[in-house]
Amino acid sequence: xxxxxxxxxxxxxxxxxxxxxxxxxxxxxxxxxxxxxxxxxxxxxxxxxxxxxxxxxxxxxxxxxxxxxxxxxxxxxxxxxxxxxxxxxxxxxxxxxxxxxxxxxxxxxxxxxxxxxxxxxxxxxxxxxxxxxxxxxxxx
Amino acid sequence: xxxxxxxxxxxxxxxxxxxxxxxxxxxxxxxxxxxxxxxxxxxxxxxxxxxxxxxxxxxxxxxxxxxxxxxxxxxxxxxxxxxxxxxxxxxxxxxxxxxxxxxxxxxxxxxxxxxxxxxxxxxxxxxxxxxxxxxxxxxx
Amino acid sequence: xxxxxxxxxxxxxxxxxxxxxxxxxxxxxxxxxxxxxxxxxxxxxxxxxxxxxxxxxxxxxxxxxxxxxxxxxxxxxxxxxxxxxxxxxxxxxxxxxxxxxxxxxxxxxxxxxxxxxxxxxxxxxxxxxxxxxxxxxxxx
Amino acid sequence: xxxxxxxxxxxxxxxxxxxxxxxxxxxxxxxxxxxxxxxxxxxxxxxxxxxxxxxxxxxxxxxxxxxxxxxxxxxxxxxxxxxxxxxxxxxxxxxxxxxxxxxxxxxxxxxxxxxxxxxxxxxxxxxxxxxxxxxxxxxx
Numbered sequence: 001x002x003x004x005x006x007x008x009x010x011x012x013x014x015x016x017x018x019x020x021x022x023x024x025x026x027x028x029x030x031x032x033x034x035x036x037x038x039x040x041x042x043x044x045x046x047x048x049x050x051x052x053x054x055x056x057x058x059x060x061x062x063x064x065x066x067x068x069x070x071x072x073x074x075x076x077x078x079x080x081x082x083x084x085x086x087x088x089x090x091x092x093x094x095x096x097x098x099x100x101x102x103x104x105x106x107x108x109x110x111x112x113x114x115x116x117x118x119x120x121x122x123x124x125x126x127x128x129x130x131x132x133x134x135x136x137x138x139x140x
Numbered sequence: 141x142x143x144x145x146x147x148x149x150x151x152x153x154x155x156x157x158x159x160x161x162x163x164x165x166x167x168x169x170x171x172x173x174x175x176x177x178x179x180x181x182x183x184x185x186x187x188x189x190x191x192x193x194x195x196x197x198x199x200x201x202x203x204x205x206x207x208x209x210x211x212x213x214x215x216x217x218x219x220x221x222x223x224x225x226x227x228x229x230x231x232x233x234x235x236x237x238x239x240x241x242x243x244x245x246x247x248x249x250x251x252x253x254x255x256x257x258x259x260x261x262x263x264x265x266x267x268x269x270x271x272x273x274x275x276x277x278x279x280x
Numbered sequence: 281x282x283x284x285x286x287x288x289x290x291x292x293x294x295x296x297x298x299x300x301x302x303x304x305x306x307x308x309x310x311x312x313x314x315x316x317x318x319x320x321x322x323x324x325x326x327x328x329x330x331x332x333x334x335x336x337x338x339x340x341x342x343x344x345x346x347x348x349x350x351x352x353x354x355x356x357x358x359x360x361x362x363x364x365x366x367x368x369x370x371x372x373x374x375x376x377x378x379x380x381x382x383x384x385x386x387x388x389x390x391x392x393x394x395x396x397x398x399x400x401x402x403x404x405x406x407x408x409x410x411x412x413x414x415x416x417x418x419x420x
Numbered sequence: 421x422x423x424x425x426x427x428x429x430x431x432x433x434x435x436x437x438x439x440x441x442x443x444x445x446x447x448x449x450x451x452x453x454x455x456x457x458x459x460x461x462x463x464x465x466x467x468x469x470x471x472x473x474x475x476x477x478x479x480x481x482x483x484x485x486x487x488x489x490x491x492x493x494x495x496x497x498x499x500x501x502x503x504x505x506x507x508x509x510x511x512x513x514x515x516x517x518x519x520x521x522x523x524x525x526x527x528x529x530x531x532x533x534x535x536x537x538x539x540x541x542x543x544x545x546x547x548x549x550x551x552x553x554x555x556x557x558x559x560x
Binding site for chain 4: 294295297298299300301302303323324325326327328329334335336337338339340341343344347359360361362363364365366367370
C-alpha cells in the first residue's frame with residue numbers, strides 16, 4: 001500500500017485505461033490525499049427510458065470516484081467489495097460531478113463516501129449519495 | 141399500479157427505449173410475474189482498467205433487472221430509491237446474466253433482489269448480488 | 281406531515297415510551313430541525329462476547345437517531361424501510377453518541393445519515409457510520 | 421481460519437458469553453456448515469414506542485445469525501464490517517427467528533444473508549431481510 005505521489009496525473013492516466021470511463025466521458029477533475037472529484041457530460045446513451053441518468057451510470061460515477069479517493073492513499077491495488085446508492089432526485093442535467101472522500105483508511109480496507117451533483121443552467125443539485133467499501137489487495 | 145399483461149414483450153419494448161441498455165446490449169431474456177432474467181455480452185467499453193466488468197455496469201444490470209422484476213407486478217411507474225451491490229468475485233466472462241425477483245410487493249414500495257452470473261466457456265459463476273428498493277409512483 | 285414545534289421535548293417524551301431505549305439508557309441530548317444527538321452509557325448487557333458494543337446496539341443508536349432527525353421535520357408518523365451500518369472500528373468506550381441529520385426531506389420519504397462516536401477518557405473516536413431511509417406514513 | 425467441529429455446541433457456548441444476547445434471550449436453535457437459525461421471544465424491552473420489535477433488535481438478530489453462519493466455516497475470529505437491513509413489515513409476534521446462510525466464503529471475507537420471521541399464533545411471516553459482510557481476522 002503506497003499513496004500516489006502525483007494523484008491527479010496518476011488517476012487521469014488510470015482513467016484513460018478504463019474502457020467504460022472513456023466511453024462515458026468520465027474525467028478526473030481534482031485529486032488530493034483522500035478526496036477526488038470526477039465529472040461527466042450528459043449523453044443520451046447514459047440515460048434510462050425516461051431520459052434521466054441511468055442508475056448504472058450513477059453507480060459508475062460514485063464507485064469510480066470512491067475508488068479514486070481511496071487510491072490517493074492506498075495506491076491502485078484496490079477492489080470494491082460493497083457499494084450502495086441513494087437516489088435522492090431524478091438525475092437530469094447537462095453535466096454531473098461526483099465528489100468522493102475517504103471516511104476511514106484502514107490497513108486492509110477503505111470506507112469511502114460520495115455525493116453526486118447534477119448541473120443544469122446555473123444551478124447545481126444533489127441527486128444521489130453513495131458509499132463504497134474497498135479492500136486493499138496484497139501485491140507481490 | 142397494474143401488472144403487465146404480457147411482461148416479456150412489454151419489458152423488451154421498454155428496454156429498447158433506454159439509451160444505456162441499447163448501448164450496452166442488454167436484452168430481456170425471461171419475464172414472469174415477480175421474476176426477470178436479463179443478459180448482456182462482454183465488450184471492452186463495459187470494462188474497468190483491469191479488464192473486468194465495471195462496477196457501474198454490474199450495478200446497471202442489477203438495478204435494471206430488479207426494476208423489471210418489480211414492473212411485472214407494478215407496471216412501469218417505478219422509481220429506484222436505494223440499491224446496493226456485493227462484489228463477490230472479479231466479474232469476467234463472455235456473457236452476463238442478472239436474475240432478479242420480488243422479495244416483497246407493497247402498495248407503495250417493492251423490495252427486490254438479484255444475482256449476477258458470469259458465463260465463461262462451459263461454466264457459470266455467481267459474481268455479484270444486489271438489491272433494489274423501488275417506489276411505486278402515483279400516476280394520474 | 282408536520283414538523284415538531286418543540287423537538288427536544290417531543291423526542292424525549294417519545295423516547296420514554298420505547299421499551300428498548302429505556303432499557304438501554306438511550307437519552308435525547310440535542311434536537312433541532314433536521315439534526316439530533318442521542319447518547320447512551322456503556323453497560324455489559326449492551327456488549328457482544330468480546331466486550332465491544334453489540335452490532336445490534338450500534339444499529340439501534342443509529343436507527344433511533346436517524347428516525348428522530350427525520351421526526352423533527354416530518355412528525356412522528358415515520359417508518360424505517362432500510363438502514364445500513366459501517367463498522368469502522370471496534371466500538372468500546374464509557375459512553376456513545378449518535379449524531380444524525382437529514383440528507384433529503386421528501387414529501388413521502390426521508391434520507392438520513394448518522395455518525396456514531398465512542399468516548400473513552402478524554403478522547404472521542406468515530407466508530408461507525410450509517411444511514412436510514414424512512415417513509416412518511418399517511419395519518420387520518 | 422478453521423471451521424467449527426461441533427457448530428451448534430460451539431455457538432451456544434459463545435452465545436452465552438454475549439451480554440446482549442443473554443439479556444435479549446437469543447438462543448441458537450440450529451447450526452450446520454454455512455447455515456444457522458437463532459430465535460428470540462418477544463419482550464416489551466425489545467420494542468420501540470409503537471410496540472413493534474425495535475430496529476436495533478432486528479439488526480441484532482440479523483447480524484448475530486449472519487456472524488454465526490460465517491463462524492461455522494471460518495471459526496470465531498470474525499468482525500462485521502458492514503450490514504444492512506430491509507424492514508418489509510412491522511415486526512410484531514410472540515417469537516422471532518433469524519435464518520442466516522453464507523453466500524460467499526472467501527479467504528479473508530464472508531458474505532452472508534438472513535431472513536427474519538415473526539411467529540404469531542399459527543402463522544409465520546417474513547418481516548425483514550438483511551446481509552452482513554464479515555472480515556476474517558488473522559490470529560496468532
